[in-house]
Amino acid sequence: MACTSRCLLVLLAFAAVFIGSASRVVAQDANTAVREIAIEGAIGPATSRFVRTELEDAEAAGASAVVLRIDTPGGLDGAMRDIVKAILASPLPVIGHVAPGGARAASAGTYILYASHIAAMAPATNLGAATPVSLGGGFGDAETPKASDEDKTNDEENGEPENGNASGAARAGADDATAKRRKVVNDAVAYIRGLAEQRGRNADWAERAVREGVSLSAQAALDDNVIDLMAANTRELLGAIDGRRVETAAGVQQLSTKNATVDRREPGWQTELLSVITNPTVAYLLFMIGIYGLILEGLNPGAAVPGVVGAISLVCALFAFQVLPVNYAGLALIALGAGLMVAEMFAPSFGILGLGGVTAFVFGSIMLMDTDVPGFEIPFGVIGGIAVASALLLFLILYLFLRSRRESVQTGHAGLIGARCVALADFEHEGRVLLHGESWLAQSTAPVARDDRLIVTAAEGLKVFVRPAGPADLPFTTGGPSPNRSFLRPSPRR
Secondary structure (H helix, E strand, C coil): CHHHHHHHHHHHHHHHHHHHHHCCCCECCCCCCEEEEEEECCECHHHHHHHHHHHHHHHHHCCCEEEEEEEECCECHHHHHHHHHHHHHCCCCEEEEECCCCCEEECHHHHHHHHCCEEEECCCCEEECCCCCCECCCCCCCCCCCCCHHHHHHHHHCCCCCCCCHHHHHHHHHHHHHHHHHHHHHHHHHHHHHHHHHHCCCHHHHHHHHHCCCEEEHHHHHHCCCCCEECCCHHHHHHHHCCCEEEECCEEEECCCCCCCEEEECCCHHHHHHHHHCCHHHHHHHHHHHHHHHHHHHHCCCCCHHHHHHHHHHHHHHHHHHHCCECHHHHHHHHHHHHHHHHHHHCCCCCHHHHHHHHHHHHHHHHCECECCCCCCCCHHHHHHHHHHHHHHHHHHHHHHHHHHHCCCCCCHHHHCCCEEEECCCECCEEEEEECCEEEEEEECCCECCCCEEEEEEEECCEEEEEECCHHHCCCCCCCCCCCCHHHCCCCCC
16 A cells, blocks of 8 residues: 555656646746836837847846837837747747837837737737838839730730830839739738737738738727737736736746836947947948048048047948948948049049039938838938038039139249249349248349349249349239348448
């Protein structure tokens, strides 16, 4: 009997271990903190890094659950997928909460909410509009209409094959764009349906949110099984989900959150700095500062400040471009435009190089950001402002160049031709003259008396050739001190 009892105890122990490994139900301590993470604004590399870091830190700190407070218009596809993968791999329950009232989980936020173990919304919030926007400029937001039968008939009557003329080529390009568009939409549909099926939510509406861009209010989302519950704030949310069981990467966990403390986390200075640098407008301005700073350093070697500021700005801009969806053709056009404007300074072409540079600069700036995601576009006002500033700089260079062509040369031997001077002593062939405040050796074909006014006709080395000044050369000035000053005369002997 004792042996039988021991065997039953061993079997029960093995059964308990087996059941625990198959379905890991964890009752959380009511006093364990819940980590609340804010996802606000456009979702980009900085947001993705912040969420992934906080999820890992919450696990290390022993948090019982993580609440994602969502208020976003959308964001980059890559950043959104990184957050979704972190949620799916998290051993902690992740609760997506669209809050406070007036917030939204549009576009990328809808995918994150569907990926969360529990989806909640505050009253007066909405989600949806998850249609992928145009990436790479290869397709638009709407399906391209196909050629009508009438158009095809007209082509056949004209004896032209459907794809053998301009209209056929245009249709081929439109069909290619539509095919690309269809691939992206189908990929997004499969992705969000997979998330919906894993969490047991309305997959059909999720597909409509992608294909048709539809949205739902909080109450409608609850009625259509898109979300699990409504809660006005975090404390109400924690009370409502208390006792629920969710399937995480570590197994089934039972939530005990009614009296849990809330550890709210906001982005730190590192995340804020990264968010500022990866803002497309800021990255664009840093890139322009970097280019012009290096140009100024090249034109004024040793100035140091333009070179240092330009180098730092350029490195920061290139880092931002590395994590942003940048069109490298646009980046190359901006660099080409800056190069052409610099070339105008060294090889004046009456504005041809400069105007070409401004044009390349504007088109490159428009093409630079390879996305139409809200919050990740460069405002046309910024592009226009920098383009106008560059054009004004170009016109200033042209003005200075044209003015310099009308003025006489002021330096070198050529600048001495026509200059006026005064004889310092009598001489017949060679003597000294006062020219530009300096004593020069002069040669004249006519005898010269002291204080005679002379005109320079040529220069060679340190010698000038002079002629007497005539009435047409008045008024007369040597451009230097008067020859009658006492320091130009020998002191009298006493």
